[in-house]
Amino acid sequence: MMRCLVQKKTYLVILSSLLLFALLLYWTRRAPTTVDVRSGQSYKAQNVLKERLQNVQNSYDNIPYVLKESVAGRLALNGCVCEADKKPAIDLPFAQVLFPRVWAQDDFHTAFQEAELAQVKSRRQQEYNSFQQRYQTPADLLVIAEANSPLQYPTQGVEVRPLKTIVIPGLGLKEKHRQLHTVNLTATLGTFDVLATVDGVSIRGQGMMHMTLSSRLLSTLNRQLQFVTYTNTLFHPRTADTVQFETDGHQSVFTMKVGHAVIPKLYHSVYTGEYSISSLVTIATKTFLRYDKLQDLIDSIREFYPTVAIVIADDNEHPQPVKGPHIEHYIMPFGKGWFAGRNLAVSQVTTKYVLWVDDDFLFTSNTRLENMVEILEKTTLDMVGGAVRETTGYTATFRHTISVEEGGEEGDCIHIRNGYHHVIDGFPNCVLADAVINFFMGRTDKMQQVGFDPRLNRVAHLEFFIDGLGILHIASCDDIIINHASKIKLPWGKSDSEKAYAKFRYSSSDAVQIKNALFYFKNRLKCMSSN
Structure with a gap:
């Protein structure tokens, strides 16, 4: 009888040990238990990508170029203005109906007292930074695929507003010397052009959906590729153009987002110190x-x-x-x-x-x-x-x-x-x-x-x-x-x-x-x- 009790206790201890081991194994195999969701975490990836992009953009800086004013005027600048059409000298009846003028308003800031405007601007910028952190992810950042194929091109993060123009970042060709270096670009929702021209580069198809660039010198071709622009010509508030980028024996495809910017919806909450x-x-x-x-x-x-x-x-x-x-x-x-x-x-x-x-x-x-x-x-x-x-x-x-x-x-x-x-x-x-x-x-x-x-x-x-x-x-x-x-x-x-x-x-x-x-x-x- 005593022997039977000892055996039962032994089995119970072994069973308990096995259950404890199974639980420990389950918990140790689980995924990481903590995650950081604080604002600003995407800046780490952004800084790495910015540094790589800067290295790409600084290449061939010593090669001169001539700016193409007709294209430069279409590019978005880091700033904007709202300008009204000038009022005609003679105010004719039905003039606004026949020749509608653009009106403009640039005094939104006057909704706030001058004494509080600085604080409002600071708070608005803080809210906007928070908004960007919530809506932007590393998938929105610009990434350049450096030439392995030997084509170099952006793989993500390129965006153009509907019917607007941008410079396509990161285009390049890395290949051994040959008699003539040539690349082709083909789009489906827009056209290509160049912001500036580089001596020694032949360009065919400017302002068209298919453009060819060629040069005897690889360095001058790569310099010219830094000025290639894309203009969206078919309106859609949210889509993407698929661009084919190719050279002899190699072809790549990348997408450029076409869409309106997301208008932020910020809440003006007046509080200082502790949360109100x-x-x-x-x-x-x-x-x-x-x-x-x-x-x-x-x-x-x-x-x-x-x-x-x-x-x-x-x-x-x-x-x-x-x-x-x-x-x-x-x-x-x-x-x-x-x-x-x-x-x-x-x-x-x-x-x-x-x-x-x-x-x-x-x-x-x-x-x-x-x-x-x-x-x-x-x-x-x-x-x-x-x-x-x-x-x-x-x-x-x-x-x-x-x-x-x-x-x-x-x-x-x-x-x-x-x-x-x-x-x-x-x-x-x-x-x-x-x-x-x-x-x-x-x-x-x-x-x-x-x-x-x-x-x-x-x-x-x-x-x-x-x-x-x-x-x-x-x-x-x-x-x-x-x-x-x-x-x-x-x-x-x-x-x-x-x-x-x-x-x-x-x-x-x-x-x-x-x-x-x-x-x-x-x-x-x-x-x-x-x-």
Whole structure:
């Protein structure tokens, strides 16, 4: 008997050791656990690429050239002016209709007092730098493929505005001496020309979609290639021209983006020192049949943030007034729904950030909006989710990762898993995820860009993050906590409004069918997996 017990203990120890080893092996094989999403990280790659480009551009500086004024006048300069046409000496009737003049305005800065203009300019530049950091990636940087083929050309980062002209950077030919060195350029959406001419180089096809350059000296040909220009001639607000660049026995293809510049959407928030939540953040919520809980939420907000704006979307059949300072109450058609209310509330936000809360949440001393703002201000993130503490004491973060797998003609497969990608460097309580809990702060313009599908009127949450996959960069922090009002109620203790709310909230027979239809058609999905 004793021997049998010893054997069982031995087996138990061995089994425990194997389980521990398996766990250690699993954790050690995981990807790196931290990632740096602070602003300015792309500058490292940018500096390396700039140095290489400078070396390419400085080649053949000793070879003279003659500027071609007709082409130089078309190039974009590092500056711009808005000029109005001169007013005619004689003001004829209908002159503006027959000969419309260009008007110009160059006094936007006068919207601000002269004493504050310097501070406004500084703040605007800071916001613009942050905007560029969020929207530009290393994939937008100019990269030159140095001659291995022997052609040298830009592989990425070349962009031209519609119907405008640029100098194509990085063109070159690196080959052994021959009787005549020749290269050909062919475009599909524009024409080629040269900004300047170099003696000893023959050019055919200037102003055409196909241009040939040749020279007996390789150095003079390479000098001439530094002045090759491209002019987009076919308008499209967002496309790319595929350029063929070839020499005897070798051919390469590279693309040049054609598109308008993205107009920044900057938020002018007046604050110095510590973050001013009132000027940076608006709190948004939607209410339906729960005015008592809504008032509790407002009271809890005012305890910690007495002047922050609150936007309320309300689709009650018999709306009640919700009054108080810094409150905007918008009435919707009866029963319009959950995501329609979110859309309405977020559409009215004018601050840089919007905080979404449910109407049965309660602010506490742990609901530190300053922490959320700090993360968004110091990183390239678009959204930060917090944690919700239930009355049972359990704190939920509801973190998910989402991935899409291509599935052919039948549609794609979407996979949703509990968990996160990485811990954020510098913010140990925060992780990167693709979906977060129903308590989050986001950049207003990004949330408006994704939007909330109003057809999801009863039960919806993850659908917003599915629509935002690839658009939103999201974090989840477990040290920023909001409380959830108690949901524990005995059936005979529920009020009439609570019973009516439950009926609308949980008994929609076609809600699942609507979701499935949207997943299938709008998101082109054939299936979903989750845990």
